Amino acid sequence: xxxGRGWFVxxxxxVVLSSLVAASxxxxxxxxxxxxxxxxxxxxxxxxxxxxxxxxxxLGLNKPIWRQYLDWMGGLVNGNFGVSYISGQSIGHExxxxxxxxxxxVLLAMLIGLVIGVPLGLTGALYKGRWLxxxxxxxxxxxxxxxxxxxxILLTVGxxxxxxxxxxxxxxxxxxxxxxxxxxxxxxxxxxxVEGAILARYIRAAVMEQLRSDYLRxxxxxxxxxxxxxxxxxxxxxxxxxxxxxxxxxxxxxxxAIVVENIFALPGVGMMLLNAVNNRDLIVVQDIAMVVVTAxxxxxxxxxxxxxxLDPRLRGRR
Amino acid sequence: MTLLxxxxxxAQRRSAFRxxxxxxxxLLGTVIVGVxxxxxxxxxxxxxxxxxxxxxxxxxxxxSASHWLGTDEYGRDTLSRLMASCKITMYVGGxxxxxxxxxxxxxxxxxxxxxxxxxxLILRAADVLYGFPALLAASLFAAAFGASTNTVVLAIGIAYxxxxxxxxxxxxxxxxxxxxxxxALAYGRRPFAIxxxxxxxxxxxxxxxxxxxLFSIAVLAESGLDYLGLGTAPPNSSWGxxxxxxxxxxxSDALLCLWPSLAIVLCVLGFxxxxxxxxxxxxxxxxx
Numbered sequence: 001x002x003x004g005r006g007w008f009v010x011x012x013x014x015v016v017l018s019s020l021v022a023a024s025x026x027x028x029x030x031x032x033x034x035x036x037x038x039x040x041x042x043x044x045x046x047x048x049x050x051x052x053x054x055x056x057x058x059l060g061l062n063k064p065i066w067r068q069y070l071d072w073m074g075g076l077v078n079g080n081f082g083v084s085y086i087s088g089q090s091i092g093h094e095x096x097x098x099x100x101x102x103x104x105x106v107l108l109a110m111l112i113g114l115v116i117g118v119p120l121g122l123t124g125a126l127y128k129g130r131w132l133x134x135x136x137x138x139x140x141x142x143x144x145x146x147x148x149x150x151x152x153i154l155l156t157v158g159x160x161x162x163x164x165x166x167x168x169x170x171x172x173x174x175x176x177x178x179x180x181x182x183x184x185x186x187x188x189x190x191x192x193x194v195e196g197a198i199l200a201r202y203i204r205a206a207v208m209e210q211l212r213s214d215y216l217r218x219x220x221x222x223x224x225x226x227x228x229x230x231x232x233x234x235x236x237x238x239x240x241x242x243x244x245x246x247x248x249x250x251x252x253x254x255x256x257a258i259v260v261e262n263i264f265a266l267p268g269v270g271m272m273l274l275n276a277v278n279n280r281d282l283i284v285v286q287d288i289a290m291v292v293v294t295a296x297x298x299x300x301x302x303x304x305x306x307x308x309x310l311d312p313r314l315r316g317r318r
Numbered sequence: 319m320t321l322l323x324x325x326x327x328x329a330q331r332r333s334a335f336r337x338x339x340x341x342x343x344x345l346l347g348t349v350i351v352g353v354x355x356x357x358x359x360x361x362x363x364x365x366x367x368x369x370x371x372x373x374x375x376x377x378x379x380x381x382s383a384s385h386w387l388g389t390d391e392y393g394r395d396t397l398s399r400l401m402a403s404c405k406i407t408m409y410v411g412g413x414x415x416x417x418x419x420x421x422x423x424x425x426x427x428x429x430x431x432x433x434x435x436x437x438x439l440i441l442r443a444a445d446v447l448y449g450f451p452a453l454l455a456a457s458l459f460a461a462a463f464g465a466s467t468n469t470v471v472l473a474i475g476i477a478y479x480x481x482x483x484x485x486x487x488x489x490x491x492x493x494x495x496x497x498x499x500x501x502a503l504a505y506g507r508r509p510f511a512i513x514x515x516x517x518x519x520x521x522x523x524x525x526x527x528x529x530x531x532l533f534s535i536a537v538l539a540e541s542g543l544d545y546l547g548l549g550t551a552p553p554n555s556s557w558g559x560x561x562x563x564x565x566x567x568x569x570s571d572a573l574l575c576l577w578p579s580l581a582i583v584l585c586v587l588g589f590x591x592x593x594x595x596x597x598x599x600x601x602x603x604x605x606x
Contacts, residue, residue, distance in 0.1 A: 015445070022446045031462055145586035147538045149545045149561055150579040153568070161569045168568075255451040259542045263565075274546055277461045285461045293449040300448065 009305060016301045023293045024076075028069050031282050059085075072283075076290060086281045094272060094284075095291060101171060102261065102268035105184050106253045109191035113249065116196025121203025126227070128208060136200070143197025148256045152190035152263040159186060169265035187264045191256050195249050202245045203238070210234035240310045247303030251296045337599055344595025347530075350588025358404040367395035369402035369555050378571055387577055390560075391567065396574070399555040400581055406556040407585060410471050410549075411536040415529050417475030422482025423525065427513060429483065430490035441487075444480035452477035452539040453548075460548045467556075470549040474536050485528050489521040527596040534589035541582045557582050 056062050060071060075082055081092035120136055127133035160168035166186045172179040210216055211226070211234065219229035258270030265271070269288060276284035338344050361369075366386070373393030381388050387396040425444075429437040450458075456465075456473035463469060493499060499516050507515075543549040544558025552559050557578040564574035 015442075019442070019446045019449065022442075023449050026446070026450075027458065030458055141591070142583070142587065144590060145534070145583045147541050147582055147586070149542050149558070150582060153561060153565060153575050154579065157568055157572050157575065161572075251451070255453045258453055258457075259546060262546055273457055274548075277457050277548070280461060282461060285457065289454055289458060292451075292454050296451065297445075297449040 008308065012301055012305060016297055019297055020290075020294060023297070024073060024290055025069070027286055027289045027293070028072060029065075031286055032065060032068070072286070076287070081287045082283050084276075084281055084284050086276075086279045086284075091284055091287050095269065095287065098267060098269040098272045100174060101184075101266050102254070102257050102270065105188055105191070105257055105261070105266065105268060106250065108184055108188035109195060109253050109257075110246075110250065112188055112192030113195030113199055113253075114246075116193065117199025117203060120196065120200035122207060124200060124204035125207035125211065126230075128204075137204070140197040140200040140204075143193060144201070146194055146197075148190045148194055148260050149263060151193050152187065152260055155186050155190055156263075169263075171266050183264070183266070187257075187260045187266060190260050190263070191253055194256075195253060198249065199242070199245065203242050206238040206241045207234065210238045213237075240307070243310060244303050244307055247299055247306065251299050254292060254295055337602060338595075341595050341598055341602075343591045344599060347588050347590075347592030347595050350584060351592055354404055354585050354588060355408060357401055358408040361398075361401035361405050365395075365398035365401045367398045369394065369398045370553050371395070371398075378567065378574075381573070388571075388573065390563065390574060394555075396560075396577055399560060400557075400577055402554075403556045403560065403578070403581070404585075406467060406550055406554070407537055407540060410467060410474065410540045411533045411589075413471045414474035414478065414536050415533050417471065418478035418482050418532065419525070419529060421475075422479045423486050425479075426483045426486025427490050427517060430487045430494055431509065431513075440483065444483045447476065448480045450477060452536075453542065456539075456543050456548045465543075465548045465551060467550045467554075470540055470543050473543075474539050477539075478532050478536075481532065482525075482528065485524065486521065489524045490517050493517050493520040523596055523600040527593045527600070530589050530593035530596060534586045534593065537582060537585050537589065541578075 060068060063071070072082070079092060081090070081095060083089070084091050084094070087094075120140060124133055124136040124140065127136070156168045159165045167183050168186070171183045174180050207230070211230065213234075216229050216234050219233050220226065224232065257268060258273060260266075261268040261270035262274055269291065273285065273288045273292075275281075276288065338348075367373075371394060373389065375393065376385065376389050377391055377393040379385055379389045379393070385395050385397070387400070389395055390399070425440050429440045452474045455477050456470055459465070459469035459473050493516060496516075499512060502512050502516065540549060540556070541558040541561070544556045545562045546558075547562070550556040550559060552563070560578040561575060564571070564578065567574050
């Protein structure tokens with residue numbers, strides 16, 4: 001028991017690490033068992049058997065597949081993501097640049113989701129059974145059904161084409177911070193609205209559960225008003241499932257960013273992935289897949305750990 | 319005796335129907351899903367125009383009596399294309415959810431029943447797969463095999479397997495720990511019979527609700543993938559590809575974007591309402 005908490009964390013990290021290794025093998029084998037060599041793809045129509053053979057050796061593609069895998073993984077671990085077959089650029093550098101767009105986009109979307117979701121969810125719970133509660137419930141139901149593609153395009157029509165408030169595509173780069181932020185606002189909204197609707201539903205359910213609980217009835221009976229009782233006692237407990245959802249939402253925001261970046265022509269990880277897929281630049285696809293998988297699995301683990309930490313009843317249990 | 323049993327069945331059916339009708343989510347969800355399924359069926363035999371029929375004299379025409387929802391940049395009838403897209407959506411959603419259920423359900427029940435290393439392996443594998451969201455899986459498929467409607471089905475199906483394993487497992491664990499299952503085990507019933515007589519009926523409504531929910535998410539994922547060009551390829555129509563081509567005419571013909579958007583939202587709404595309705599009806603019956 002004394003080493004319980006720390007041991008749990010170590011064990012959980014070990015599990016993630018083994019999952020990541022398994023995932024990397026899956027990605028690598030999947031993209032490397034195909035017929036046709038990358039060398040032919042790179043050389044395109046001008047390839048001759050001799051030039052293909054030379055490039056194959058240069059890229060290390062003549063080595064056994066397990067050796068290629070180990071080279072790739074060794075590179076990833078050391079922060080060396082390799083060189084793009086198509087552009088000849090360092091992939092690590094490109095991913096770094098792309099993350100500077102995707103990261104802020106996801107954070108901004110999360111913020112917008114919280115600003116929309118928290119008040120909506122609380123209102124929905126407190127006004128349940130009255131018209132305001134029903135309106136909020138209906139709104140969040142519809143909000144969940146709106147894909148980010150649709151939200152993005154509708155926002156573009158409304159705020160960018162009709163009102164000229166925000167740019168509809170492109171990204172000036174962070175040397176122009178104000179312009180960059182403006183370019184991120186619409187995409188972040190497209191992502192955040194849906195996340196907000198999902199959050200609102202979970203918050204509503206969590207708060208409603210607390211409102212029915214015995215301890216809140218006790219708090220009410222000692223003279224607190226419902227909102228006071230909720231603020232002093234209920235919200236902390238209601239926050240537990242909400243934090244979990246919030247964590248899982250980050251993962252879905254990262255995926256959603258892939259779509260939204262392509263709507264708004266933002267040079268982030270999603271656009272890089274799509275370009276690589278279209279050019280069959282397999283090593284870039286491989287690298288970005290690992291970046292996304294790592295992010296999703298790590299966040300998932302952090303959510304698990306935070307659950308243990310937030311809910312005292314679970315502490316010390318496994 | 320059989321006569322009485324028949325009457326009881328009949329009464330149960332009627333009250334189930336009444337509860338169904340009284341539940342707004344279930345009713346509305348069924349209606350929307352029904353309309354979309356019906357449209358998909360109709361589009362197999364009839365659409366106002368051919369969904370691929372190009373008419374260069376009537377490009378980007380507005381709503382009119384001959385083209386109810388107007389035409390696109392090639393003069394193709396928007397309503398016909400919307401209807402034909404229903405078919406693709408039902409195909410992708412239905413097949414991917416069935417695929418995920420067919421694999422995830424047995425694995426989930428197995429891992430709930432057995433505690434051995436095979437179950438551990440199943441759960442670990444599900445954890446790994448969890449790291450591959452549908453969009454990423456579809457990108458990998460597209461990079462390896464080229465994009466098509468079927469790679470979307472596979473990608474979404476695979477991405478949902480871990481969800482089904484987990485949901486099935488936790489629902490089955492509840493049933494397997496119930497006393498009547500213990501009694502059946504003590505009585506000497508075989509595992510297969512217990513799964514068939516107790517577990518499957520017990521978790522049925524949870525699975526159906528989950529399938530409907532995942533169908534709605536599959537529609538979202540499919541529209542995104544088609545929009546990105548990672549799925550159904552033009553000229554074949556799907557709501558996602560329609561959105562993608564309509565995006566070029568946002569400033570002049572914004573309505574072109576509206577129709578597929580509405581169709582997607584309606585379809586997602588229908589399946590998520592249906593899922594919610596099934597869950598609510600289950601709660602009303604006291605968890606069975």
